[in-house]
Amino acid sequence: MSISVQIYGGNDYLPHRYADWMTEPDRVVILGRRDGKLVALVSGLIVDEGCTVVVEGLRVCPSERGRGVAGVIQRFADQYIQQLYPSVRTKRQTKIDEPSAGPTQTLSKFTELGRRAGLSIIGDTDSFEGFISHLRNKLHSTTGSEPGVSVPQMFLIEDEQHLKNILLDPELPSRVELPGGAIIQDWQALQPIEGNLEILARRNLTWLADKPERPAFLSFYTPPYPIPYKGGxxxxxxxxxxxxxxxxxxxxxxxFEKVRERREVKGRVMVHVYMNKSLWEGMREFCEGYTGVTRCREYWEQLFLERGM
Known part of the structure; x- marks a missing residue:
C-alpha cells in the first residue's frame, strides 16, 4: 500500500491488518480521497463497552503530508464516530517517543497515562535456535542454577476461564503495574474489563505468567505477521x-521457544519487546552477545494517551 511509504521504517502493520479491519466488529475505517485517489486513512475501535474509541492507523499519502490532511480526517472521524456511537466519551491512542531524536511533540488536549520502553532486535529464523540457547545459558548464570538443572518455566495460560479470572482481578493493574491501568496489546490499549476480553480473544495471543494464580508478571505475544521491511x-x-x-x-x-515450537517464523524477523522502563537496561544486556541476533534501534518509548471527545 503506497499510503504506508516511509512509515515506521518499514515496520507498518497496516498492509497486513487492513483487510481484517474492514470486517472487525465495532471498528470504523475512514478513507479520505482527492480526485478519486486514496490520500488518507484513519481507524477507530470501540472498546470499554462502548465508552471509548481507540484510534489507530492514521496515514496520509506522501504527496499530501504536511498539508493539513491528517487534521481534517481526524476531525471528521471524531464526528462520525460520535454519530454512530453516542456513548463514546473518551479517545485513546498510543504513539512512539524516541528520546534520542529530541523532545516529543505533545498532542493537544491529550493526557499521558503511561509509558513503556521498547527493545527492538532483529535476526534470521536460522539464528533463533542458537539465540534461545544463548538466553537459556544466561538465565542459568543469572539465577545461579546448578549445571543441568532447568530454570523454572513460565506458566502457559491456555484455559479461557483461567485467563478471564486473572484479567478481571481488581488487584491486577497494581500488581503488574499496567500502564495507565490498561493492557496494551500491540499498541492497542484496553482496560481489563469483561467487555474487552472478547477483543483480546480475537487476537490469538499466547499468554505466560510467573505463577498460575495472582501473577505478579504477565506477558503475551501476538502471532508474527508480515511487514514491508527490506522487501518482506x-x-x-x-x-x-x-x-x-x-x-x-x-x-x-x-x-521464543513457543514460536519456534509452532514454526510461526521464517526468514528475517524483527522483534519488538514492550516493557516497564525499569527493565530495559537489564533486558538489553540479556539479549546481547549472540552475533546472529542484534539490536536494531536505539532506546524508544511507547506513550499511552487519552482525552475526552
Missing amino acids: SLRFNIDMFGTDLVSAKRALAGH
Whole structure:
C-alpha cells in the first residue's frame, strides 16, 4: 500500500491488518480521497463497552503530508464516530517517543497515562535456535542454577476461564503495574474489563505468567505477521507487564521457544519487546552477545494517551 511509504521504517502493520479491519466488529475505517485517489486513512475501535474509541492507523499519502490532511480526517472521524456511537466519551491512542531524536511533540488536549520502553532486535529464523540457547545459558548464570538443572518455566495460560479470572482481578493493574491501568496489546490499549476480553480473544495471543494464580508478571505475544521491511520481513511483538527482571527474561525465552515450537517464523524477523522502563537496561544486556541476533534501534518509548471527545 503506497499510503504506508516511509512509515515506521518499514515496520507498518497496516498492509497486513487492513483487510481484517474492514470486517472487525465495532471498528470504523475512514478513507479520505482527492480526485478519486486514496490520500488518507484513519481507524477507530470501540472498546470499554462502548465508552471509548481507540484510534489507530492514521496515514496520509506522501504527496499530501504536511498539508493539513491528517487534521481534517481526524476531525471528521471524531464526528462520525460520535454519530454512530453516542456513548463514546473518551479517545485513546498510543504513539512512539524516541528520546534520542529530541523532545516529543505533545498532542493537544491529550493526557499521558503511561509509558513503556521498547527493545527492538532483529535476526534470521536460522539464528533463533542458537539465540534461545544463548538466553537459556544466561538465565542459568543469572539465577545461579546448578549445571543441568532447568530454570523454572513460565506458566502457559491456555484455559479461557483461567485467563478471564486473572484479567478481571481488581488487584491486577497494581500488581503488574499496567500502564495507565490498561493492557496494551500491540499498541492497542484496553482496560481489563469483561467487555474487552472478547477483543483480546480475537487476537490469538499466547499468554505466560510467573505463577498460575495472582501473577505478579504477565506477558503475551501476538502471532508474527508480515511487514514491508527490506522487501518482506516478519514482525514479532511481545508485551510484558510487571517489574521483575528474572521473570521478564524467562518470559522472553519462553515466547521464543513457543514460536519456534509452532514454526510461526521464517526468514528475517524483527522483534519488538514492550516493557516497564525499569527493565530495559537489564533486558538489553540479556539479549546481547549472540552475533546472529542484534539490536536494531536505539532506546524508544511507547506513550499511552487519552482525552475526552
